[in-house]
Amino acid sequence: MNANTENARPKGRRFQLDPKFEAYKGVWVFVEQERGEVHPVSWELLGEGRKLADQLGAVLGAVILGGGEEEALADALEKACEEAIGFGADLVYLATGEVLADYRNETYTSALTDLVNTHKPEILMLGATTLGRDLAGSVATTLGTGLTADCTELDIDPETRSLMATRPTFGGSLLCTIQTLNYRPQMATVRPRVMAMPAVDPARSGEIVRSGFGMSEDDVLAKVLEFIPDEAREGAQLPYAEIIVSGGLGMGKPENFKLLFDLAGVLGAEVGASRPVIQAGWVEADRQVGQTGKTVRPRLYIAAGISGAVQHRVGMEGSDVIVAINSDPQAPIFDFATYGIVGDAVQIVPALTEAFRKRLAVTRAAS
């Protein structure tokens, strides 16, 4: 993307797609899996890809790369193919090879660009995860095509049939739409939870196109010595949490975050935070919600002592219900929250913990 948005090209300039790109048809989603486990962002992208493919009257393809010796892994890959079809793919391209067992930039870039050059999709989407961003940058450079990172909205320009990729810019205060008019495929990454999870239809049918990736381990330069899995910590699950209790500087001091953890405990929720709270070291960095943190989409988001700055808002406004607790009636968070409580969060939060506890006890007793 162009960092300098003021240099947008003048409107009305004509763009003609180079004839060599006319053969590029269809929408592709890279389905990210590690050790057989598919990252949910891939399903979200298939949902979005389905809409784009229908708009174009084109086929939706899913690409899965993987490999390894174990049988369990092979089964997991087969299952991922079936699931991809259930989530809307017409075609699944499954490429397997021993060197694809662990993610490495070198092998994955090579395998994915090979598939693109063979089957020529017009659009290629990846999740903006650490893996997806690493891969997307290399693939786009190898193919010499345009890539728009962290899109929040995707659409088709009816005039040129090209992808209109919209993303926030300047810290979320503006949006810009970016197009790759003269090159194919048009590439985009989307962060987890930005697009809704589509419904799965197990009865859908589709085709699986299998291929082998022939590179041998001797030809790969980077060696994986070890993989140290993260300890299962709550914060890491933030993007997929159904309920989130978040705190901002208005919580006053780090000790008061305990009140939020108490409430979260009763609700089975995760704890989030605004950026200044992270910067002050009150909680771990992976709890940050917003433009430079995580995008979340819970059923219920409780924001305590958070002003609602645009950089925070873009990360959580997709929540179904937002409850804001803030002592300032003019706080911007009240402009878009579902329910507002003007008051001292340090008093309201424990009261809420109690109220939920009581109410849930009643419901449980009744059922």
Add this chain to the structure above:
Amino acid sequence: MHIVVCIKQVPDSAQIRIHPVTNTIMRQGVPAIVNPYDMFALEEALRVRDRLGGGKVTVLTMGPPTAEAALRKSLSLGADDAVLLTDRLFAGSDTLATSFALSQAILRLSEQEPVDIVFTGKQTIDGDTAQVGPGIATRLNLNLLTYVAKIEKVDPEAGSIRVHRRAEGGVQVLEAPMPCLITLLEGVNTLRHGSMPDMFRAARTQITRWGREDAGIDDPTRIGLKGSPTVVTKVFAPKPTAEPATQLEVAGRSPADVAADLVERLFDDSGDLERLLLRQAG
């Protein structure tokens, strides 16, 4: 050991304001800073050099002539050399064109002294794509090591490097031959203070400036707007979608009453939420 660090000067986005009527960015008076993520890369590069007890750290930036300030800052912290890549023709470059220009400049630097490691930041706060690093590595055929949290070992004899990189759900320990490109995670080191001699040196040094041709770029259609496959076709303000919050009555009520009121409303609105809570909390 020759290490190149790519840094970018960016507008301090905390201070950017949007004109309320025209919806355009008001850049006037917005101070420029070094992209905060790049300072971690610089510090790590200096540490590698110092740990090996020798070598050279060159900082490279592409930007307007004023970006010289970012290079002087790096010199004052201990970088050995600095190059400013500046040319009107670079204006409007997207990530593909930017990574092309930077990789050409790195090739030139490599001719002077072979480059072993290129560092970039994780991402910029204005471009914010995290793609320039992978782009440079791909063009120069360097081993790409993204999101590196720790450099465990650099072995100049064997020409190899061992790093810990952040992956989904864990940390990958990778060993790769050099030359390589590392994009460094934020927060993994603390920036040093410059020494007096370095500060004097930084103030006095004449910064090398390279235009398009100095960087060995023959084809001007590969840089700037012409070399950028992506086009910004529209810039607009987010539409105010939401309705304001329904405010709960607070006057004269205790926190407990207000809380009970909220819980009732949430459960009345959606029986689903109640079931979800029972399941989650159960």
